[in-house]
Amino acid sequence: MFSYDELTSPERELWNAFPEGRAVDLRADVPGEDRVDDRVAEGGRWGPQRTIRAAVITALMLGAHDGRQPGAVPCLRLAGARITGSVDLAGAQLAYALWLEECWFEDAVNLLGATTQTLVFKGCHVPGIEAGATRVEGNFDLARSIVESGAPSHFHHRITALSLTNARVTGGVILNKAELNAPGGWALAAGGLIMEGGFFCRPGFVARGEVRLPGAQLPGGLYMNGARLEEPSPRGLALNLENSVASTVMLSDGFVANGTVSLRGARVSAGLSFAGAVLNGPPDGNGPSLTAALMQAVDFDLALAAPPAGTVDLQGAQVSYLHDGEHSWPGVVELDGFVYGSIKTAETGAGREARGRRNTVAHRVAWIRRSPGYNPQPYEQLASWYRKSGHDDEARRVLLAKQRHRRHTLPPAARAWGHLLDATVGYGYRPWLAGVWLLALTLLGTLSFGGHSPRPVQQGEGAPFQPLVYTLDLLIPIGGLGQRTAWYWPDGTLQWLAYLLIALGWVLTTALVAGVTRALQKN
Template sequence: MLSYDELTASERELWDAFPEGRRVDLRTGAPESDRVAGGGRWGPERTVRADVIAALLLGANSAQPGSMASLTLVGARISGCLDLAGAHISHPFWLEGCWFEERVNLFGAATRTIEIRGSHVPGLEAGSTRIEGRLALFRSVIESGPVSPFHRDITALSLTNAHVTGGVILNGAELTAPGGCAVAAGGLVAEGGVFCRDGFVAHGEVRLLGAQLSGGLFMQGARLERPGPRGVTLTLDNAVTPTLNLSEGFTANGTVRLRGARVSDNVTFEGAALSGPPDGEGPALVAMHMQVVDFDLNLARPPSGTVNLRGAQVSYLHDSEHSWPDVVELDGFVYGSIKMHQAGGRREALGRRDSVTHRVAWIRRSPGYNPQPYEQLASWYRKAGHDDDARRVLLAKQRHRRRTLPSVARVWGHLLDVTVGYGYRPWLAGVWLLALTLLGTLSFGTHSPNPVKQGEGAPFRPFVYTLDLLIPIGGLGQRTAWYWPNDSLQWLAYLLIAFGWVLTTAVIAGVTRALQKN
């Protein structure tokens, strides 16, 4: 138990100020000597033991009547470990411009608002902590300290399973945990949201696995410089939140994971840069099974790693020419609408031929052949009333599928394509019929055939004779009544019969396929 006589001058000043909530400022007023980076050189006149701070917060000096006790300390060197694990702290505390010698331990504590502003802290352990108010680390430098019994990973800030009724404010902070977690906050409940703006920098993974962020996550302009051991800079797997704002120059030099995240409003990457892991071996964005209403992927430049949207569900997708890398995984990706971002604003990606070409090329970036992305895109065009565009997409699907078939099936596929466009261009059959009819009429009209039986049959008509050859079903009485002494014309007749059968079979097969799909 500390006695008043054992306290230094600076500690007595803090002790006396605590009951009335007065501010204690130990700075000299000289900018050079007050820089927090040099706090390790501050002398006894600016040093406060962590045990003194802990004693005050735990009620060592009761409040004065009519006053609210609180601890406000500026410009101090805090020696020793501030260990408040499991404590019930009824007083808020503010520490500004302070330099901590050792890691701060708040594991399992119940406390009120904590604000550590512009300070240097070698690690903050706040796992399983309940904070009635907010946790603010404005412009502080948090570095991974020694491994603790409570969190054995290399971690700068631990908020695992913590519950914060206000916001977690990390604006302007720099968190460093090389090869580990800059922020380990799996299971975090932050009712007021998490804010990492105004120059926030993380060296290491920011892990919010399964977090519930009722107020959203805001990381505008944040820089995630070095990934953790898995090559991941930001993990939001299975997180639940109304909004994720990763825009305005947000930079991630590692994988961003949103797998299974549920976002009731919007996810925006507008103006962001997703570089993927430095070694180039991992994806830039993994959003498998993500559920979101509004998804804005209008990036500053194309991602350098793959984008994985398999199984994701989006009501509104916003993209641009910078949204997609060379490889995009789209199998199972479902969306209600696509809006293309261009200079001058956004527009619905409909009504232009190059729009379909662009979207089909987008699907082709997905590795292998999967029918679902084509069916999804065609469904969107069809719902919007653009049936012609939907048919073009489905035709592209058949052409892509053809590449995966055996040689014989590919030949048949090519035949279906050129004759009836797999049933999505039935007018091609009319073009072929017209061309072959014209060829036969002109060729047969220059010569006279011989009758099979003299004096029997209808007079020779080149046009009707050609149609009789091309139409395999029924007969017009010309084909069986005449033959050609000229071998070349006789072979032409045989070829037209063969073309007629092929054309008829292709029409039936293509139209049947189109009817089954539609």
């Protein structure tokens, strides 16, 4: 315990102001804000008139000088101080708010397992904050602060700038314009964090090292609009939101990730937006830009500002509304199991409409073909969406593309048969081709048979030979027009032509009937 006589002049000022919650401002009273010696980064050079021992702050926060005044709420408010020693409040039950502005810390701040009121470190320079398992009844505000990596966290073996692992915050976490520096380590370790308010890392926020929020519960949303994530962990992760639960995740409006963004297993009850973002992937180029396997979201906006440098993995993801644009997809996209209710493209306007829906289908099929290997589900999903939208023709084009893609995976004989089905009936999705072939074969047969005379089966019986009717009789497999049974070709080319027409008639007529039936059923 301190005696009052042991306190320095600025410490006495802080001691006297604490019971009334008055602010103590030790910043130099000089015009302008650009003086080198008044910058927080230069706080290590500040003299005794701006120095407060961390032990004094710790003593006040633990109730050493409550001295409550009527109508006043005790609170530690300090600005422009050089704080020497370590602020160690681990496990403490703190009844007062801590409000520090533009202060320079000599050592890390330890709040491990503490229960505290609002914490504000605004515009400060801190060599690490350990707040794992901390309960904050209010906001945790680090706006404009620079938090450097210190020793490995109590929870983690890796160097960490800010630890909120398993913490609980009833208000919001505010990191607007803050810098968290742990290059190659963990800039933020917040696995299991439980929030009641929002998590804000808006323009100017920079993290050097991995931002980890696996399993976090963020009902107030995560807002990283315009944030920049650099120098990821050795695994190449810039942002880890695996298995997290959030109402809204905004990684948009200039958000830049120089590392993998992982949303594997995340659940977003409203909007997940990358609109205007840049996903560069790991700096070494080995790894995906976005992995969102098994992710669930209502509204998923992937209208990026530039194509992702690495792959995008959406295997097993489920979204109600997918928004994409011309820069959304890289050269490799994992789409197997990806389910969506509808697709909206940012490339609207007269220019795109003029190209028509056919080009849109070609664009979507090319999108699916970016997946490595053959998987039928992405084609079925796209066709299902077209059918639900009332575009049956587009759905058939997609399913035809599926069959063509599948053909490449078959053995040579099956591939040859597939080429035949494609050319003749479009795998049944272009039934009109069967009609075209039937007309062409009818013309071929009529001309071929018309220049020759067959032999009657029985002399003097049956109808006269008619080349057109005879050809139709060969091509139509059901019923009969009396020509095929009354006339025959003894041998030669015309006999084999007749056999060929019979075989093709079965195939083409069956395909034509199937196509008409499918059209009538609106499939």
